[in-house]
Amino acid sequence: MASGGKKRQSERERKQKMIAKIISAVIILLLLLSAFISIREENGGAMPTMEQMLDWFGLSDPGAAAPVSASTKIHFIDVGQGDSVLIEQDGLFALIDAGERDAAESLVAYLQSAGVDRLSLLVMTHPHSDHIGSMRQVLENFPVDQIILPDLNKAPIPTSSTFTKLMTAIRDRKIPSVTARVGDVFTLGNGTLTVLSTGIETDNLNNISLTTLYESGGLRYYSSGDAEKEVERDLLASGTDVHADIYKAAHHGSSTSNTDELLDAVHPRIIAISCGKDNSYGHPHREAMETFTASGADIYRTDLNGTIIAYVDEAGMFQVHVSKQEAA
Numbered sequence: 001m002a003s004g005g006k007k008r009q010s011e012r013e014r015k016q017k018m019i020a021k022i023i024s025a026v027i028i029l030l031l032l033l034s035a036f037i038s039i040r041e042e043n044g045g046a047m048p049t050m051e052q053m054l055d056w057f058g059l060s061d062p063g064a065a066a067p068v069s070a071s072t073k074i075h076f077i078d079v080g081q082g083d084s085v086l087i088e089q090d091g092l093f094a095l096i097d098a099g100e101r102d103a104a105e106s107l108v109a110y111l112q113s114a115g116v117d118r119l120s121l122l123v124m125t126h127p128h129s130d131h132i133g134s135m136r137q138v139l140e141n142f143p144v145d146q147i148i149l150p151d152l153n154k155a156p157i158p159t160s161s162t163f164t165k166l167m168t169a170i171r172d173r174k175i176p177s178v179t180a181r182v183g184d185v186f187t188l189g190n191g192t193l194t195v196l197s198t199g200i201e202t203d204n205l206n207n208i209s210l211t212t213l214y215e216s217g218g219l220r221y222y223s224s225g226d227a228e229k230e231v232e233r234d235l236l237a238s239g240t241d242v243h244a245d246i247y248k249a250a251h252h253g254s255s256t257s258n259t260d261e262l263l264d265a266v267h268p269r270i271i272a273i274s275c276g277k278d279n280s281y282g283h284p285h286r287e288a289m290e291t292f293t294a295s296g297a298d299i300y301r302t303d304l305n306g307t308i309i310a311y312v313d314e315a316g317m318f319q320v321h322v323s324k325q326e327a328a
């Protein structure tokens with residue numbers, strides 16, 4: 001009898017222990033789930049990293065330095081009124097556009113300071129001087145593996161001396177160059193630069209601007225040179241996936257581009273506007289700024305913030321560094 005009673009007691013204990021284990025497991029699962037959901041929300045839908053999970057439970061090392069390095073960075077270089085964007089991926093570089101002629105010295109100095117020793121890709125969105133002005137000086141200072149050109153057959157051939165001298169320099173240096181086609185994919189490290197649009201048949205050189213999407217890891221960067229509303233509408237009508245984390249304001253924030261529909265589709269977290277301080281075009285225009293503000297994205301401007309660097313840190317969080325404080 002005594003042994004039977006003990007047996008029943010130990011069975012009851014086993015059952016109680018089992019229930020306690022199940023309850024603990026459920027509590028741990030619920031805690032993990034709530035950590036996962038709340039971090040994912042903070043990340044804007046991105047998966048939490050192990051560091052973030054440990055941090056949520058107060059288990060991360062408080063003495064550890066915040067991670068600051070990143071393998072992919074988008075540099076919106078302050079070239080005054082113009083565009084020049086450096087994409088950096090694990091020590092490899094692509095440059096999209098190269099500002100006006102008077103930006104040459106500061107652009108070359110910036111590229112050198114950013115550690116550029118050669119460019120894997122050099123992209124000309126379209127042949128206006130505020131995008132190609134310093135491209136020849138870039139070729140003179142850095143070896144370039146490949147040049148990506150817009151479809152120059154879609155518009156009258158530009159006759160500016162900046163353009164003709166640049167094309168001569170490309171030929172003389174025998175740099176492989178390719179006319180971009182929709183769907184072309186160029187590799188930069190573990191990322192890809194995809195051509196989404198090559199514009200339309202036009203008299204307006206802005207509208208042969210190349211629209212590209214750079215994608216690496218958790219980062220998507222959309223850029224469209226000076227492409228205007230007609231090109232944006234065509235691209236959206238094609239059903240192309242334009243969603244991106246980082247959006248370069250088209251045409252320096254002009255009201256002739258940057259439609260509400262495009263911003264809705266891109267749905268960026270970060271908008272970078274490349275324009276000169278007190279520029280004569282009034283860029284960025286009020287209508288575009290209203291669209292950008294309504295999108296809910298963080299807005300940065302080279303005329304106010306200087307050079308803007310956007311990247312994803314090792315914890316998977318989007319970060320932006322600017323070279324000078326926003327003007328009062």
Ligand SMILES: [Zn+2]
Binds near residue numbers: 130226252
């Ligand atoms: Zn421009």
